[in-house]
Amino acid sequence: MKRVSLLGSTGSVGTQTLDVISRYPDRFQVEALTAGQNWELLIEQANRFRPKQVSVASKELADKIKVHLPSGTVVLHGEQGLIETAANNDADIVVTAIVGSQGLKPTLAAIEAGKHIGLANKETLVSGGHLVSAAAKRNNVKLLPVDSEHSAIFQCLNGESLSSLRKIVLTASGGSFRDRTREELKDVTVKEALAHPNWSMGAKITIDSATMVNKGLEVIEAHWLFELPYDRIDVVIHPESIIHSFVEFDDRSMIAQMGLPDMRVPIQYALTYPERLVSPVHSLDLTELGKLHFRKMDFDRFPCLRMAFDCGKVGGTMTAVFNAANEVAVSRFVAGDIGFLDIEDVIESAIGRHEAAAVPTLEQIEEADGWARRVAAQYGK
Numbered sequence: 001m002k003r004v005s006l007l008g009s010t011g012s013v014g015t016q017t018l019d020v021i022s023r024y025p026d027r028f029q030v031e032a033l034t035a036g037q038n039w040e041l042l043i044e045q046a047n048r049f050r051p052k053q054v055s056v057a058s059k060e061l062a063d064k065i066k067v068h069l070p071s072g073t074v075v076l077h078g079e080q081g082l083i084e085t086a087a088n089n090d091a092d093i094v095v096t097a098i099v100g101s102q103g104l105k106p107t108l109a110a111i112e113a114g115k116h117i118g119l120a121n122k123e124t125l126v127s128g129g130h131l132v133s134a135a136a137k138r139n140n141v142k143l144l145p146v147d148s149e150h151s152a153i154f155q156c157l158n159g160e161s162l163s164s165l166r167k168i169v170l171t172a173s174g175g176s177f178r179d180r181t182r183e184e185l186k187d188v189t190v191k192e193a194l195a196h197p198n199w200s201m202g203a204k205i206t207i208d209s210a211t212m213v214n215k216g217l218e219v220i221e222a223h224w225l226f227e228l229p230y231d232r233i234d235v236v237i238h239p240e241s242i243i244h245s246f247v248e249f250d251d252r253s254m255i256a257q258m259g260l261p262d263m264r265v266p267i268q269y270a271l272t273y274p275e276r277l278v279s280p281v282h283s284l285d286l287t288e289l290g291k292l293h294f295r296k297m298d299f300d301r302f303p304c305l306r307m308a309f310d311c312g313k314v315g316g317t318m319t320a321v322f323n324a325a326n327e328v329a330v331s332r333f334v335a336g337d338i339g340f341l342d343i344e345d346v347i348e349s350a351i352g353r354h355e356a357a358a359v360p361t362l363e364q365i366e367e368a369d370g371w372a373r374r375v376a377a378q379y380g381k
């Protein structure tokens with residue numbers, strides 16, 4: 001029986017993780033669940049999966065839900081609640097399905113407590129990749145990728161010698177606006193940005209996909225997960241999201257992982273690795289599909305991806321600044337406060353003014369993150 005703590009159980013990855021878990025009641029036990037604001041769904045989940053701990057964003061919400069939970073379920077809240085549910089229980093694996101750099105501290109706490117990580121929260125590695133990577137090694141903890149591209153690469157590298165790996169190639173759908181020119185992006189709406197062509201996901205990552213920030217975060221995530229320099233990480237546009245990523249070896253063999261775009265596949269693989277269990281996801285019929293398409297990445301059309309590569313190469317606190325500025329910019333865009341193209345200007349204004357600290361401590365990362373949030377909040381005011 002594998003015991004699972006799930007941070008962000010009410011979100012897109014969180015609910016799909018519970019869907020996977022519910023199909024294998026003899027294999028999984030839910031140890032802890034956490035939500036932000038969606039207390040009603042959390043109550044439903046807690047009564048179904050009977051975790052020992054739950055956590056919500058605030059004390060107010062914790063007080064509100066107490067009476068609706070199974071007896072014996074401990075209710076926590078805030079940052080400390082996330083850290084407790086990540087580290088202070090009997091979980092074997094913590095699935096980080098929470099959004100944003102707030103995932104960093106609980107992830108580090110889980111690793112220090114010796115728990116394996118099913119890593120969906122890419123912002124964690126973008127903000128503090130070197131800390132997470134070092135802690136995982138020190139504690140002999142596995143970082144099992146949930147992000148579809150990284151799961152794909154992880155699967156392609158199964159049993160392979162990393163010394164003969166030439167490069168990895170992340171595929172990018174191009175997001176909601178992939179066929180629009182920059183001129184046509186000026187007045188796009190939040191509703192249009194939220195209409196991803198292939199994946200149904202939370203709002204923040206869907207906007208990130210449209211700006212290509214998502215691929216930028218994924219490049220940095222891949223740098224830490226697979227310990228590769230940035231010049232051995234490529235990105236190509238693949239509009240169908242059928243090939244989830246691929247790798248090339250020294251002998252020029254390429255191995256790709258493919259399947260219909262459904263997050264339950266990488267989620268399940270992270271939970272059951274190295275086993276492969278039956279999944280409810282439909283088979284991919286390549287004859288029905290007929291063709292797959294690939295295009296060179298256009299860094300002028302998608303400047304956020306160029307910025308992500310540049311920040312990754314600078315390293316230190318620069319990637320945390322990139323991430324934090326983007327988080328604020330996306331919230332402001334969704335709130336109708338700035339336009340779609342302002343997102344890249346917000347990021348540029350923060351990274352352009354930041355003096356990166358190399359090999360930062362957690363405190364330095366938090367400081368840089370907070371600074372970038374203030375700069376991004378002030379943009380245009």
Ligand SMILES: NC(=O)C1=CN([C@@H]2O[C@H](COP(=O)(O)OP(=O)(O)OC[C@H]3O[C@@H](n4cnc5c(N)ncnc54)[C@H](OP(=O)(O)O)[C@@H]3O)[C@@H](O)[C@H]2O)C=CC1
Binds near residue numbers: 007123202
């Ligand atoms: N969705 C996808 O298919 C994929 C997502 N990812 C990554 O996985 C992560 C989650 O994405 P996704 O599921 O789409 O996001 P969602 O927005 O759907 O879900 C986010 C989750 O985080 C919780 N949360 C938000 N703020 C807080 C807070 N202050 N305190 C505690 N919990 C909080 C939300 O709670 P509530 O809703 O209750 O407020 C919710 O459970 C992201 O890092 C994303 O980049 C990676 C690959 C694919």
Ligand SMILES: CC(=O)[C@@H](O)[C@H](O)COP(=O)(O)O
Binds near residue numbers: 147205263
């Ligand atoms: C499902 C998943 O892993 C997302 O990160 C997805 O890949 C977004 O797609 P694009 O960023 O390629 O549009």
Ligand SMILES: [Mn+2]
Binds near residue numbers: 147148149218
């Ligand atoms: Mn992805």
